[in-house]
Amino acid sequence: MPEIVPGQSSDAIHRAVSLINAGALIGFPTETVYGLAADADNPAAVAHIFAAKGRPADHPLIVHLGADDLLTHYAREIPDEAWILAEAFWPGPLTMILKKALTVPDVVTGGQDTVGIRLPGHPVALALLRALAESRRSAGQQGGGLAAPSANRFGRISPTTAQHVADELGDAVALILDGGDCRVGIESTIVDLSRDLPVILRPGAITAEQLSLVLGRTVQAHAKKDERAPRVSGSLASHYAPRTPLKVVDAGMIDRQIARGDVAAIVRDTDDLPPRVRQYASTRILANDPMDYAHDFYRVLRELDGGGYRQILVQALPQHSEWLAIQDRLSRAAHRDLPDNT
Ligand code: TXA
Ligand code: MG
Numbered sequence: 001m002p003e004i005v006p007g008q009s010s011d012a013i014h015r016a017v018s019l020i021n022a023g024a025l026i027g028f029p030t031e032t033v034y035g036l037a038a039d040a041d042n043p044a045a046v047a048h049i050f051a052a053k054g055r056p057a058d059h060p061l062i063v064h065l066g067a068d069d070l071l072t073h074y075a076r077e078i079p080d081e082a083w084i085l086a087e088a089f090w091p092g093p094l095t096m097i098l099k100k101a102l103t104v105p106d107v108v109t110g111g112q113d114t115v116g117i118r119l120p121g122h123p124v125a126l127a128l129l130r131a132l133a134e135s136r137r138s139a140g141q142q143g144g145g146l147a148a149p150s151a152n153r154f155g156r157i158s159p160t161t162a163q164h165v166a167d168e169l170g171d172a173v174a175l176i177l178d179g180g181d182c183r184v185g186i187e188s189t190i191v192d193l194s195r196d197l198p199v200i201l202r203p204g205a206i207t208a209e210q211l212s213l214v215l216g217r218t219v220q221a222h223a224k225k226d227e228r229a230p231r232v233s234g235s236l237a238s239h240y241a242p243r244t245p246l247k248v249v250d251a252g253m254i255d256r257q258i259a260r261g262d263v264a265a266i267v268r269d270t271d272d273l274p275p276r277v278r279q280y281a282s283t284r285i286l287a288n289d290p291m292d293y294a295h296d297f298y299r300v301l302r303e304l305d306g307g308g309y310r311q312i313l314v315q316a317l318p319q320h321s322e323w324l325a326i327q328d329r330l331s332r333a334a335h336r337d338l339p340d341n342t
Contacts, residue, residue, distance in 0.1 A: 001166055001170060001171070002027070002165075002166055002169070002170065002171055002173045002174065002175060002176050003175055003176070004162045004163070004166060004176045004178050005175065005176070005177060005178065006177075006178050007028070007029060007124035007127075007128075007177030007178050007179040008123070008124065008127075008179075010127075012175075012177055013124075013127050013128055013131050013177075014131065015175060016028070016128055016131075016175055016177055017128070017131050017132050017135050019174045019175055020037065020038065020039050020045075020132060020146070021039065021132075021135060023038070023039065023042055023044060023045040023048075024038075024045070024174040024175075025037065025038050025045070025048055025049060025052060025172060025173050025174060026173055026174055026175045026176065026177065027151050027162065027165040027166075027169070027173045027175070027176035027177065028124065028125055028128055028146075028148070028176075028177045028179070029122050029124050029125060029162070029177060029178070029179025029180065029182060030064070030120040030121075030122045030125045030182065031091075031092070031093060031120060031121045031122045031125075031182060031183045031184050032093045032120070032182060032184045032185070032186060032187050032188050032204070032205075033150045033151075033158040033159060033160055033182055033184075033185070033186070033187055033298070034150065034151040034158075034159040034160065034161070034162065034164065034165045034176075034182065035064065035120075035125075035146070035148035035149065035150060035151055036049055036052060036053065036148055036149055036150070036151035036165070036169065036173065037064070037128075037146040037147070037148040038146065038147050038148070039132075039143075039146070039147075040063045040074070040104070040105075040108055040143065040145035040146055040147040041103075041105070041143040041145070042105075043105040043106075043107045043108075046061065046105060046107045046108055046147045047107055048172075049061065049147065049148075049149060050107075051172075052169055052172035052173070053149060053152070053153055053154045053169075054153055054154045055149065055154040056154075057107070057110065058110040058111060059110055060108065060109045060110040060112055060114075060115070060116060061108050061109075061110075061116070061147040061148065061149050062095050062116040062117065062118055062147070062148060062149065062188075063104070063108065063115055063116065063117050063118075063145040063146070063147055063148075064117075064118060064119070064120055064125065064129060064145060064146045064147075064148050065117060065118070065119050065129060065144075065145050066119070066125075066126055066128075066129025066130040066132070066133050066144065067119070067129075067130065067133065068083075068086045068090060068119060070133065070143075070144060070145060071086070071098075071117065072101070073101060073103070073142050073143055073145070074100065074101050074103075074104055074115055074117055074145055075098035075099060075100060075101055075115060075117060076098075076099050076100070076101045076102070077098075077099045078098055078099075079098075079193055081193055081198065081215055082096055082098060082193050084214060084215060085191070085193075085211065085214065085215070086119070088214045089206055089210075089214075090118070090119035090121075091119045091120055091121035091122075091126060092119070092120075092121045092206065093118075093120075093121065093184050093187075093188040093189060093204050093205045093206055094118060094188055094189050094191065094204075094206045095116045095117065095118040095188045095189065095190045095191070095202075096116070096117055096118070096190075096191055096192075096193050097114050097115070097116050097190065097191070097192040097193060097194050097201065098114060098115060098117060098193055098194055099113060099114055099115075099194055100112070100113055100114055100115035101115075108147045114192075114194045116190065117145075118188055122179055122182075122183075123179070124177050124179035125179070128146075128177065129144065129145075129146060132144045132146065150187060151164075151165040151168060151169060151173070152164075152168045152169075153168055153169070155241060156168065156241070157241075157242060157298050157301055157302050157305070157333075158186070158187060158298055159298075159302075160181060160182040160185050160298050160299050161180075161181060161182075161299070162176045162177070162178035162179070164299075164302065181295075181299075182295075183295065184204075184205045184291075184294060184295065185294045185295040185296065185297060185298060185299070186204060186205070186294045186297065186298065186325055186326065186329055187202065187204060188202075188204045188205075188206075189202065189203060189204030189205065189206040189207070189211075189325070190202040190204070191211060191219065197220060198211065198215065198217075198219045198220070199219070199220045199222075200219060200220060200221055200222065202328070203221065203222075203324045203325040203328050204325050205291070205294065205325065207221075207321065207322075207324070207325075208220070208221035208321075209321070221321075221324070241332065241333050241335070242301055242302075242304075242305035242312060242333060243305055244264075244304070244305050244307075244309050244310075244311065244312050245310075245311050245312070246301075246311070246312045246313075246314060246333050246334045247311060247312070247313055247314070247334060248314050248315075248316050248330060248331070248334050249313050249314075249315070249316065250315065250316055251267060251272070251273055251274055251277060251315050252274070253313070254267065254274075254277050254283075254313045254315060255274040255276055255277050257311075257313055258276065258277065258280045258282075258283070258313075259276075262309060262310040262311075263282070263309055263310055263311045263312070263313055264282040264283070264284070264304040264307060264309040264311075264312045264313070265277060265280065265282065265283040265284070265312070265313045265314070265315070266283075266284050266286060266297075266300055266301070266304070266312065266313070266314045266315065267283060267284070267285055267286070267314075267315040268285070268286055268287070268288040268293065268315055268317075269285050269286065269287055269288050270288050273285075282304070282307070282309065284300045284303075284304065286300065290322045290323050290325075290326060293323075293326055294325065294326050297326060297329070297330075298329075301333065314330060314333075314334070317330065
């Protein structure tokens with residue numbers, strides 16, 4: 001099993017930088033989910049990410065930066081709106097799709113001419129990224145970005161603790177920096193700024209309303225079906241799926257189903273929750289608040305998935321835009337038309 005070390009220690013950060021500079025993969029915390037990182041300027045190291053995850057080569061990775069002055073090393077023709085969003089939301093759970101700089105290896109972008117970039121809002125991630133950039137500068141080189149997808153096997157639940165990363169990837173990672181529980185708990189919002197109109201490709205904690213407000217024009221909450229749209233692995237229907245079949249139902253249905261046993265339930269803490277559902281040993285009660293719910297959702301799903309249940313029943317979510325990002329993850333988790341690990 002890989003070594004898990006406290007990410008706050010400067011010794012751990014230096015070990016991680018040395019490993020990355022040697023082409024190894026490491027696990028690191030962000031405020032959204034844990035990432036599986038390689039040197040973004042080292043194509044051979046980035047190729048190991050795809051092997052470790054079992055991810056198809058044409059699914060692009062996000063490049064993580066410790067400072068926005070590195071943006072010009074990885075992107076070109078950067079629109080003013082990108083700088084405005086960087087100023088407003090970085091460090092934070094926002095990924096921007098921009099035209100890629102010619103030096104970005106094709107293996108990072110899956111051969112596309114755009115690149116996803118974000119500056120994560122977690123102290124350990126920032127310490128790591130800044131130390132890496134500093135090691136490049138002192139060697140007279142440019143760069144210092146980390147190509148990193150979520151640190152799960154392809155198609156599985158994203159990890160929100162260091163132990164989840166070890167459980168998912170084992171010895172494929174050289175070292176895991178422990179930064180505790182991820183604050184947000186679901187993946188970053190992805191906004192595509194490489195086209196005429198900004199469009200959200202993946203909803204997250206930062207909403208279309210927030211982006212629209214800062215930009216002073218409407219940001220589309222959903223990419224329309226568009227043949228020019230790049231492939232996004234998170235847009236496969238079966239993504240984020242547990243192994244146990246998952247069904248979205250109302251609380252009344254959960255009440256009837258638990259009488260038969262053999263199922264687990266994820267519900268929201270509301271006054272009208274049936275008492276039997278509340279008391280059932282395999283019910284997990286999450287907060288009736290989208291931020292708090294997101295914080296716990298993947299962890300609870302992962303725990304119940306390992307419990308040997310016939311089915312996981314999840315109480316339907318409110319039809320409100322605040323719940324959009326979780327709704328998105330939930331419907332993917334419930335979708336089983338596509339086989340696992342595709
Ligand atoms: O919160 C997050 O974004 C986490 C943490 C680790 O930063 N990362 C993450 O990475 O979720 P990943 O690889 O699991 O998901 C990134 C998504 C994928 O669906 C990928 O297809 C999409 O971003 N993506 C990356 N580059 C892209 C590009 N150039 N154009 C369109 N989509 C892109
Ligand atoms: Mg992922």
